[in-house]
Amino acid sequence: MCGISALILADQSASACPDLFESLGLLQHRGQDAAGIVTSGPKGRLYQCKGNGMVNDVFEQLQLARLVGSIGIGHVRYPTAGSSSTSEAQPFYVNSPYGITFAHNGNLTNADELRVYLDKIAHRHINTDSDSELLLNILANNLQKTGKFRVNEEDIFTAIKDLHQQCRGGYACVAMIAGYGIIGIRDPHGIRPLIMGRRKNPAGFDYMFSSESVVLESLGFTDFEDVKPGEAVIVTQGGNVSRRVLVTGKEATPCIFEFVYFARQDSIMDGISIYKARLSMGEALAEKVKKSFGDAMDINVVIPVPDTSRVAALQLSRRLNIVYREGFNKNRYVGRTFIMPGQQTRRKNVRRKLNAMALEFHGKNVLLVDDSIVRGTTSKEIIQMARDAGAKKVYFASCAPPIRYPNVYGIDMPTRQELVAHGRNEKQVAEEINADKVIYQDLKDLVESVRRFNPLIEKFDTSVFDNCYVTGDVDEKYLSHLEGERSEESNSRLSIDSDCVGLYNNYQQNK
Numbered sequence: 001m002c003g004i005s006a007l008i009l010a011d012q013s014a015s016a017c018p019d020l021f022e023s024l025g026l027l028q029h030r031g032q033d034a035a036g037i038v039t040s041g042p043k044g045r046l047y048q049c050k051g052n053g054m055v056n057d058v059f060e061q062l063q064l065a066r067l068v069g070s071i072g073i074g075h076v077r078y079p080t081a082g083s084s085s086t087s088e089a090q091p092f093y094v095n096s097p098y099g100i101t102f103a104h105n106g107n108l109t110n111a112d113e114l115r116v117y118l119d120k121i122a123h124r125h126i127n128t129d130s131d132s133e134l135l136l137n138i139l140a141n142n143l144q145k146t147g148k149f150r151v152n153e154e155d156i157f158t159a160i161k162d163l164h165q166q167c168r169g170g171y172a173c174v175a176m177i178a179g180y181g182i183i184g185i186r187d188p189h190g191i192r193p194l195i196m197g198r199r200k201n202p203a204g205f206d207y208m209f210s211s212e213s214v215v216l217e218s219l220g221f222t223d224f225e226d227v228k229p230g231e232a233v234i235v236t237q238g239g240n241v242s243r244r245v246l247v248t249g250k251e252a253t254p255c256i257f258e259f260v261y262f263a264r265q266d267s268i269m270d271g272i273s274i275y276k277a278r279l280s281m282g283e284a285l286a287e288k289v290k291k292s293f294g295d296a297m298d299i300n301v302v303i304p305v306p307d308t309s310r311v312a313a314l315q316l317s318r319r320l321n322i323v324y325r326e327g328f329n330k331n332r333y334v335g336r337t338f339i340m341p342g343q344q345t346r347r348k349n350v351r352r353k354l355n356a357m358a359l360e361f362h363g364k365n366v367l368l369v370d371d372s373i374v375r376g377t378t379s380k381e382i383i384q385m386a387r388d389a390g391a392k393k394v395y396f397a398s399c400a401p402p403i404r405y406p407n408v409y410g411i412d413m414p415t416r417q418e419l420v421a422h423g424r425n426e427k428q429v430a431e432e433i434n435a436d437k438v439i440y441q442d443l444k445d446l447v448e449s450v451r452r453f454n455p456l457i458e459k460f461d462t463s464v465f466d467n468c469y470v471t472g473d474v475d476e477k478y479l480s481h482l483e484g485e486r487s488e489e490s491n492s493r494l495s496i497d498s499d500c501v502g503l504y505n506n507y508q509q510n511k
């Protein structure tokens with residue numbers, strides 16, 4: 001789940017870079033592997049800094065000062081395609097037509113087909129294994145077809161409409177055309193999020209697109225509006241805004257995992273407060289816990305697994321009327337472990353990140369609450385920590401139902417084998433993670449916990465729970481192919497160095 005931002009300032013002599021940098025810091029929880037910013041300055045020239053690492057590692061003051069111009073886009077990456085190579089850090093760039101830069105959150109399910117098309121039909125050179133580079137080149141090729149010296153809004157809408165016909169999967173994207181403006185694009189199912197807002201200043205309105213509303217709010221933007229599924233929004237230098245829904249008749253299905261885990265709790269996504277949804281998940285889960293224990297309820301204390309589950313756990317403890325305690329201390333300098341690359345790294349970092357305080361565990365029956373159990377990395381480690389700290393019994397409750405199927409729309413869990421609940425029932429999962437009992441939320445309760453705050457959304461993408469892939473092209477053949485390509489043993493997706501021509505990453509030279 002990457003994070004994307006785009007900004008266009010009304011004052012063309014001002015610099016977009018400081019706000020873009022700030023926006024990437026606010027989106028850090030969506031991607032920790034790479035970060036990048038491209039700006040467009042005088043004469044439409046593009047300025048870029050990107051590379052592997054966290055936002056504060058990639059950018060230094062000197063480099064930020066060099067990113068001149070009042071328009072720009074930015075990206076934080078959590079890879080779901082290709083590798084972790086620096087050459088796949090975003091934004092991507094193509095010089096023809098017009099000089100386009102592009103940042104993408106999501107994952108394409110027909111990347112192989114697009115790669116062949118771009119090679120054999122469009123004759124476009126693709127320099128990496130990233131699906132985002134394919135998306136950019138599809139857009140560029142569609143714009144090229146207009147054959148025009150200068151592009152207009154109508155041409156851009158046509159090119160994006162065609163892109164929706166050609167590309168399948170989850171994609172929220174921002175693009176910038178040098179010296180022209182910025183564009184926000186959301187896939188026809190609205191699987192990945194994208195929101196826009198504006199900020200008034202003496203020169204007029206600044207406009208910004210971002211993955212999450214927290215960015216807009218923090219930077220003083222107002223009048224937030226989600227980009228609709230299938231919609232494209234163009235903001236030109238000069239402040240002209242055009243928006244159009246280019247695909248109709250497709251079911252809108254935002255990814256429910258954004259509400260469970262990915263998004264920051266202070267964001268509002270598709271009109272739904274993530275915070276309220278998580279409180280609601282805690283309430284629903286409390287009912288499930290009550291039902292599951294019946295009269296044999298012997299929980300002494302509810303303990304959250306920091307960070308994401310805290311809100312839900314607090315509400316659950318209130319509902320159960322059982323005391324809530326912060327039994328795990330979190331090292332604030334270790335990032336999110338789920339989005340780290342490689343199982344060994346993830347496991348090691350759970351231990352580095354969380355420490356059990358014996359005071360809260362010794363001699364007690366504890367109910368640990370987490371937002372989800374995916375590979376079981378976190379739960380396995382912390383259950384052991386709880387036991388080592390003297391817990392008598394360790395129960396584990398998850399705000400999300402069992403995750404049994406891969407994600408193909410922008411979360412890096414491509415294989416069934418890595419999912420601890422795949423092919424296992426609740427009892428077997430409990431055995432596997434060494435819990436005395438595991439309690440999962442029911443899918444209908446999870447959906448209701450989120451949907452009640454915006455009943456206009458009829459459905460969510462819940463494929464990781466129910467194996468229903470809304471794009472209609474994900475079948476056994478595709479999943480087996482993906483497993484072959486992206487299992488941790490079978491490929492080089494963890495490689496961070498690359499022999500690619502360094503077209504895209506000159507950040508080290510600038511240091």
Ligand SMILES: O=P(O)(O)OC[C@H]1O[C@H](OP(=O)(O)OP(=O)(O)O)[C@H](O)[C@@H]1O
Nearest residue numbers: 307308336337338373374375376377378
């Ligand atoms: O079963 P797993 O494969 O371990 O995945 C699930 C865990 O990973 C995430 O935590 P993470 O540490 O990434 O982030 P957080 O600090 O926001 O909770 C999530 O909140 C769960 O705790």
Ligand SMILES: NC(=O)CC[C@H](N)C(=O)O
Nearest residue numbers: 001002079080081105106
């Ligand atoms: N998580 C994401 O949104 C990933 C975007 C893109 N597929 C990449 O791997 O860079």
Ligand SMILES: [Mg+2]
Nearest residue numbers: 305306307308
């Ligand atoms: Mg967690």
